[in-house]
Each structure stands twice: as structure tokens, then as C-alpha cells.
Amino acid sequence: EPEVTQTPSHQVTQMGQEVILRCVPISNHLYFYWYRQILGQKVEFLVSFYNNEISEKSEIFDDQFSVERPDGSNFTLKIRSTKLEDSAMYFCASSEEGLGNQPQHFGDGTRLSIL
Amino acid sequence: AQTVTQSQPEMSVQEAETVTLSCTYDTSESDYYLFWYKQPPSRQMILVIRQEAYKQQNATENRFSVNFQKAAKSFSLKISDSQLGDAAMYFCAYSPNSGNTPLVFGKGTRLSVIA
Numbered sequence: 001e002p003e004v005t006q007t008p009s010h011q012v013t014q015m016g017q018e019v020i021l022r023c024v025p026i027s028n029h030l031y032f033y034w035y036r037q038i039l040g041q042k043v044e045f046l047v048s049f050y051n052n053e054i055s056e057k058s059e060i061f062d063d064q065f066s067v068e069r070p071d072g073s074n075f076t077l078k079i080r081s082t083k084l085e086d087s088a089m090y091f092c093a094s095s096e097e098g099l100g101n102q103p104q105h106f107g108d109g110t111r112l113s114i115l
Numbered sequence: 116a117q118t119v120t121q122s123q124p125e126m127s128v129q130e131a132e133t134v135t136l137s138c139t140y141d142t143s144e145s146d147y148y149l150f151w152y153k154q155p156p157s158r159q160m161i162l163v164i165r166q167e168a169y170k171q172q173n174a175t176e177n178r179f180s181v182n183f184q185k186a187a188k189s190f191s192l193k194i195s196d197s198q199l200g201d202a203a204m205y206f207c208a209y210s211p212n213s214g215n216t217p218l219v220f221g222k223g224t225r226l227s228v229i230a
Binding site: 033042043044048056091103105106107 | 119150152158159160161162165206216217218219220221222223
């Protein structure tokens with residue numbers, strides 16, 4: 001069964017540095033999402049992406065964040081200048097369509113640790 | 116704003132027994148979808164079961180079933196004949212049926228299965 005894959009599984013970065021988290025969505029999916037989960041807290045929506053542009057973003061997704069689909073297969077999340085509070089699990093998800101009934105398929109996540 | 120509440124941070128069940136995980140939500144929408152996701156220690160979130168709000172019949176997937184009470188905004192998950200492999204974090208999630216909509220998650224319930 002096709003899966004969403006994320007790399008790396010764990011990223012350790014110094015505060016203030018840029019970090020790029022990578023995701024390969026399921027190949028025939030058209031809608032892509034990033035979520036994050038701070039330790040002990042709920043999974044929170046960051047951004048959704050369709051047709052090469054952001055379709056929705058949360059308050060968390062400020063100017064430090066950006067997303068890109070550089071080559072038709074990868075879907076990346078960039079944090080420009082990391083802060084301690086960016087430490088979290090980051091999950092990528094994809095779905096065939098954007099309707100509420102379409103299940104989102106999640107990757108294993110990337111654990112981001114900011115020192 | 117929609118919210119999802121899981122009031123049980125942790126639950127445990129004996130192998131082969133039945134357990135019910137609670138979830139309540141708040142929304143002003145009339146058409147929406149509810150999901151239960153399972154996140155085992157391997158981290159990937161897997162869709163367990165899905166319920167469409169306009170369907171009165173409770174969804175069932177093998178040993179997993181839901182008790183959907185629309186008026187009470189309650190969506191509990193029942194796991195019958197619990198198995199060791201059911202041990203995981205379980206997240207309840209909500210999505211309105213409109214456009215490219217992100218999931219709204221609860222904080223999760225950690226389920227332990229005792230042999």
C-alpha cells in the first residue's frame with residue numbers, strides 16, 4: 001500500500017538555523033498538509049497546499065514558515081530561523097481530494113529538536 | 116471554532132476485553148466528518164474508522180465501532196476483543212465537509228493492552 005514518507009526521522013538543529021523537512025506524498029494525491037505535535041499536546045494544523053499554492057494556513061504558520069513542492073514529488077516545510085518552541089513532531093499528510101470525507105494519509109513524522 | 120476533546124489521557128484494557136474511548140466535539144456545522152486515528156509506537160498515524168455526520172448508522176470496521184450521538188456531539192470508539200497490537204495513541208479528529216479542510220484533533224488517549 002502506498003505511503004507518505006518523511007525525512008529525516010529526527011533532526012537536531014541549533015536555534016536560529018534554517019531547517020527543511022521533507023515529505024513525499026502518495027503519488028496520485030493532490031492535497032498536502034503539514035501538522036505539528038508539541039510533546040504532550042494535540043496535533044495542530046499548520047498549512048494545506050493544493051495546485052502549487054497554499055490553500056489554508058493556521059496562526060502558527062507565520063513568516064518563519066514556508067512550503068514548497070519543488071519537483072512534483074517532494075513537499076517541503078522550511079523553518080527559516082528556528083526557535084526553541086519549534087521543537088515538535090512534524091507530520092506530513094496527503095489526500096486524493098480536499099473534501100472533508102477524504103481520509104488524510106500521514107507519514108511517520110520528523111522529530112525536530114531545537115537546541 | 117471547532118474543538119475536539121478527549122477527556123481520557125490514558126486507558127488500559129485486558130486482552131480480549133472491550134474498551135471505549137471517549138470523544139466530544141463542538142461545531143456549528145451540520146455537515147462534517149469524524150475520524151479516529153491510531154498512532155502506534157512506530158509513529159505513523161493510521162485511519163481506524165470514519166463517520167459521516169449525516170448518516171445515523173454508526174460506522175463499524177471489524178472490531179472497531181463508534182457510538183455517534185450527533186445531538187450530544189459525542190463520538191466514542193469501542194474496541195472489542197482487544198489485542199496487544201491495539202496498544203497505541205488514539206486521536207479523535209473532526210473535519211467539516213467544505214473545501215480543502217484540515218483536521219482538528221483531540222489531545223489523544225494512550226491505550227495500553229494488558230496480556
